[in-house]
Amino acid sequence: MSDQANRVWRLTARPESDRIDDALELETEAVPSAPEGGLLVRNIYLSIDPTHRIWMSEIDQYMDPVEIGEPMRGGTIGVVNRSNAEGFSPGDIVACQGGWQDYVAISAKMVRRIDRASNLPLSAYMGPLGNIGATAYFGLFEIARPRPGETVVVSAAAGAVGSLVGQMAKIMGCRVVGTAGSPEKCAWLVDDLGFDAAINYKDGDLIKALRETCPGGIDVYFDNVGGAMLNAVLTLINLNARIVVCGLISTYNDLEQGGDGPAMFRNVLMKRATIQGFIVSDFLRRYPEAFAAIGQWLETRLLQYRVDIRQGLENAPDVLKLLFTGDHSGKLIVQVSEEP
Ligand SMILES: NC(=O)c1ccc[n+]([C@@H]2O[C@H](COP(=O)([O-])OP(=O)(O)OC[C@H]3O[C@@H](n4cnc5c(N)ncnc54)[C@H](OP(=O)(O)O)[C@@H]3O)[C@@H](O)[C@H]2O)c1
Known part of the structure; x- marks a missing residue:
C-alpha cells in the first residue's frame, strides 16, 4: 500500500449467484483529502460479512444497496491519518464504514472511537466488541x-x-x-x-x-x-x-x-x-451495554472467540467467498495495512 494512492474495490455489476468476481473491480485512485469537519482514515482491518452479498444485489433490503460504480461498502477499523475535526488527532483508532479501500474520507459523526481499555488485540473490536x-x-x-x-x-x-x-x-x-x-x-x-x-x-x-x-x-x-x-x-x-x-x-x-x-x-x-x-x-444506541457485558465475559474467560485474518485488500473478493464455503475459522477479516 502506498500513501500516494488509494486502491478501491468498486461494484461494477450485480453478481449472479456466487460469481462475485464478475461484479467487482480494483481501481487505483488518488488518496482523498480529509473533508471539512471530518477525517482521512487509513483502513487497517476490513470486516468481511455475509451481508456484503446482500448489499451487492438490488433486492429490497434493510439499507440501500451499493450502487453500481460505488466503492464496495464494508465495516473497518482504521487509524486517523489527517483530522479536520475537533476531538480527533492523527493516530486515533476508529471504527466506521470505511469500505473496501485503503483510505476513507469521512465525517467525524460517522466514526466510533475505539478506546482500547484492555489488552485485547484490535481485531477483537471487529468481533466480540464490535x-x-x-x-x-x-x-x-x-x-x-x-x-x-x-x-x-x-x-x-x-x-x-x-x-x-x-x-x-x-x-x-x-x-x-x-x-x-x-x-x-x-x-x-x-x-x-x-x-x-x-x-x-x-x-x-x-x-x-x-x-x-x-x-x-x-x-x-x-x-x-x-x-x-x-x-x-x-x-x-x-x-x-x-x-x-x-x-x-x-x-x-x-x-x-x-x-x-x-x-x-x-x-x-x-x-x-x-x-x-x-x-x-437498530440497537446502536445500546451497544455500550452489550460491550460492557461482553468485555467482562472475555476477561473472565466465560466467552472465547476466534478471528481469521487474511492479508491484502486485493484478496477481499476471494476472502468473501470463504463465508459461503465455510473454509474459515471465526470472524473473517482482511488486513488492509499494518497497525500503527
Ligand atoms: N441481523 C443482523 O443484524 C446480522 C448481523 C451480523 C450477521 N448477521 C448474519 O449472521 C449470520 C452469520 O454471520 P457471521 O458474520 O457470523 O458469519 P460466519 O458465521 O462467521 O460465517 C458464515 C458461516 O455460514 C455457514 N454457511 C455458509 N453457507 C451455508 C449454507 N448454505 N448452509 C449452512 N451454513 C452455511 C458456514 O459455516 P459452516 O462451515 O458451519 O457451514 C460459514 O462459516 C449470517 O447469516 C449473517 O448475515 C446478521
Missing part, C-alpha cells in the same frame, strides 16, 4: 429471551455470531446445541466452548440428529442460515418457541429468486411460536 458481539447479544437477549433450562439451537454455530450466541446461552443456563459444517468445527463447539452437543449438518439426517440431541424439543432457534436448516428445526419446536431470524446465509447467493418458504411453517401456528427478524444497527 457488530458481531452486539448481534449475538441483542439477538439472544432482546429477541429470543431464553430462560435457564431451555434448549437453544444455533446454526452456523462455529461462525463469528453463532459461536458467541451459543456461549451466551450457556452463560444463561440453557442447554445449547450448535450446527456446523465440519467435524473439526463441531469438536471446537463441544470441547472448547462447552456446547452440550454439535451436529455436522453435512453428515446424515439433520432432523434425526436434532431429535437425538434435543430430546425435550427446541425452545429457541437462533437462525443464521435459513433454508433446510430452518425447516428441520421447525419440525421439532416446542410450545411458545422463539425463532430469531438473524441471517439466511444459505439463500444469499440466490436472493433474486426469492425461494420457497419452509414446508413446516405450519408449526408456527400449531406451537404458537414467535418468529422475529432483527438488524443489529
